[in-house]
Amino acid sequence: MNLTTRLPGLTLKNPVMPASGCFGFGKEYSQFYDLSELGAIIVKAATGEARYGNPTPRVAETSSGMLNAIGLQNPGVEKIIEEELPFLRSYDTPVIANVAGSTVEEYVKVTETLNRSEDIAAIELNISCPNVKEGGVQFGTDPSLAKEVTYQVKEASDYPVYVKLSPNVSNIVEMAKAVADAGADGLSMINTLTGMQINLKQRKPIIANKTGGLSGPAIKPIAIRMIYEVRQALDIPIIGMGGIITAEDALEFLLAGANAVAVGTANFQNPLACPEIINDLPSVLKQYGFDSVEDVIGKGHV
């Protein structure tokens, strides 16, 4: 079974990669399995300077998912390049850096700094974090801002740019078109949906930030619908994510039009989620009548 999938700047031996923020910089999960098994690795967001993030509690469990409001905590792009990325060199797996910021200038600065690193193959432009006060999701919900930041980052970057879209919009195709027009090499979708959970005993939101981003199987139908709509409108490569737990879920994303998939929350429940999906994928593809991954992409459209 041929699991290879090709995207701009990325030839992946299989279409499965951990999603940003759910895998740190790889060290912890390397204790559970050989990271070379992965199609790629998307690491935690990088901002211009170190960020502390939001107060705790930062997570809450929901039916079929979870809320998080980490607030982009990270050691800053310089430290990530110097202290985190070199560890991943020893694995035969391309690394995708996740770029975040509060201003267009910060996004550009992080992107330019990442040009210095030889340890990455692409960047994922995170304009969709719902958990920070400035920047993040405002770029991801206003098509003209999204276009502007994508254009500037694309100008600055030596690497292919995948723009990560927010599902917190009423017209996802409009957003996809805006960033495609600005030169995005690909899309990554979806980020989390803004939600809230209230503690009955304490009579207040569980998450200190009040709202958090919903992820996990609860959001999978939304992700599938959005990828389907964007695939109908555009030819652009898509890394699909949102609630993937099994190889069947991954197949569904490919049918909707994703060229590769990312697995987030499932890593927390099962640290072996990614390798298990990769192992199961050939037999699942075969069971549903496919000979290769590239064969499946977009075949779910009527």
Add this chain to the structure above:
Amino acid sequence: MITKQLLTIKSHMQIAEDTFEVVLHSPLAKELKPGQFVHIALANHMLRRPVSVAGVDTESETFTIIFKIFGAGTRELSKFQAGDSLDVILPCGSYYPVDQLEIDHALIVGGGIGVPPLYYLAKTLKEKGIKVTSVLGFQSKEQIFYEEKFQALGNTYIATNDGSYGKKGFVTDIINELNPAFDYFFSCGPTPMLKAVSGQLDGHKGYISLEERMGCGVGTCYACVVPLKEDPKKSKKICKDGPVFSANEVILT
């Protein structure tokens, strides 16, 4: 080395109101140190539940956990039986550095579900010939567990919030009255208790163990951070750098 294993439940029994003791078999049992926790998966729950190690038996390759029903997850955990298996990540987190410390007399201060890891610690200290005094707090008489087991290791004093057993009030009331001599204190329990205890015992050497809602439990997601006293803009992860911290290391909120 941290791994995910399917472990068989050797015994599962209720030991106090809403409180259960479960013995699990694992070849890794002997590697579990006092203060460390295991991370348990439950069907129909997205996130695992962290539970402390309350004891280890190297010969039978088993370890014990003790938990109280708090919500849906721990309720589900209470319904398992001997012979069932559990999906567990272990060993998780840091431990009380007993081998590195020069101790003659340890003061153990525990509250509620913070008591289980302290039993394993107290037992380990006692085996090393260290004198142990324990001060334990529970909500009520019905919730008390392991009193005799602690007594067997050294003087043990109990407080209950409602006064139905021992001293009415908090562990800090007992410490006030007792004014015990000790060279290190070790405390685990709800954050308000840890705050009160570390305030009361300020200036003494000690270790505390913290709780926080977790995502991954292995150090990747930044859900469980706690700010550092030396620089509140910096933090450590309770699941990986903790749950055990030296008494003056972190800011309790």
